[in-house]
Amino acid sequence: MSLRADESLYFVNVRFLEDLIQNRLTESCMIDGFILVFAAVNALDFSAFESLEALTARITGLGVGLHLSEGNGAVMARLKRSHLIDQRNGWIFFPPNDAW
Secondary structure, eight states: OEEEOOSOBOTTTHHHHHHHHHHHHHHOTTOOEEEEEOTTOOOBOHHHHHHHHHHHHHHHHTTOEEEEEOOOHHHHHHHHHTTHHHHSSSOEESSHHHHO
């Protein structure tokens, strides 16, 4: 399953993204991988990092792979500095089609 975030992630909207992903995972037990498409994400604040870390822990605990796709250079560099890249159990793809 894939989900495209169409704006930067801040404390105002990141909880919506987290709830949406959690609901999708709850609705279908057949999901073995989740792709977050970050093509339009230009910035992440501290709240977004905390939410993504919590989401990563929950998804990993369920045995579901969390994959990232199309993150721009600044966002990916920030994710790497936060160690979120190391915590997830999936891959990084530039075009989302490569993930499929």
